[in-house]
Amino acid sequence: MTRSRTLWSTVLLTVVSAGALVYAEVTLPWQVLLSDYALVPGGLVPVLIGMLALAGACLSLAYGLAAADPARTAATRVLLVAGAAGLMMSAIFPTDPGTSQVGTVSGEIHRWSAAIVFTSLPVAGWALARGRGGAPRWNAVRSMAVVSGVSLAVYLAAHPASFTSPLIGGAAYYGLLERAVVLAEMGLLVTMAVATATGRPAVRTAHDHARTGQVPAERRSDHPERPGEQERLAA
Numbered sequence: 001m002t003r004s005r006t007l008w009s010t011v012l013l014t015v016v017s018a019g020a021l022v023y024a025e026v027t028l029p030w031q032v033l034l035s036d037y038a039l040v041p042g043g044l045v046p047v048l049i050g051m052l053a054l055a056g057a058c059l060s061l062a063y064g065l066a067a068a069d070p071a072r073t074a075a076t077r078v079l080l081v082a083g084a085a086g087l088m089m090s091a092i093f094p095t096d097p098g099t100s101q102v103g104t105v106s107g108e109i110h111r112w113s114a115a116i117v118f119t120s121l122p123v124a125g126w127a128l129a130r131g132r133g134g135a136p137r138w139n140a141v142r143s144m145a146v147v148s149g150v151s152l153a154v155y156l157a158a159h160p161a162s163f164t165s166p167l168i169g170g171a172a173y174y175g176l177l178e179r180a181v182v183l184a185e186m187g188l189l190v191t192m193a194v195a196t197a198t199g200r201p202a203v204r205t206a207h208d209h210a211r212t213g214q215v216p217a218e219r220r221s222d223h224p225e226r227p228g229e230q231e232r233l234a235a
Helices: 003-027 033-040 044-068 074-092 104-129 136-158 175-196 204-213 219-220 229-234
Strands: none
Touching: 003 033, 003 044, 003 175, 033 044, 033 175, 044 074, 044 175, 074 104, 104 136, 104 175, 136 175
């Protein structure tokens, strides 16, 4: 699979994830949090599809970044893989019902896995765009990373478990804020994929060629090998 196809598959998988969650929102009784849809009849399948498709989008983007610019994207790729792992763990371990007063092991794993997803993706976007100048595509990545981070901060402040929630009446709308965080991070993944796919491939340096033992193509074309040259060099 080419670098461009890998990166564009990130866009496709993100769209699939968004479509699965929209299906749950439209066809099922409204739930406060997106994860709660897995607890109602008919909601488990779309929630699983949404989470696993988004995990696939994170892994696809990490693979594409490894092909496009392995030296400068190591931190971003680690964060994307962490986000994918968090999504898969959230899919495997369902959340507790909203009326539950006692947390289960499954619910705790789900919450912490979701926390990893929500925090790792904005940082991954910022790390990818850092130091890449003011090109419009990288400004878009930076902007989406900031939007994701700010949305997450407001969501955490409004969550009933936060001491700031009563001060701002967060219990009335924290579910909507969670949806804003998810949509912002989906948009961030798409923006990162498009920015990387439309950029130039990383230029291989002389150090890279020396490490891999390959001779640059321009040197091979400028100095064609003559008969017996390999034997003479070996001697």
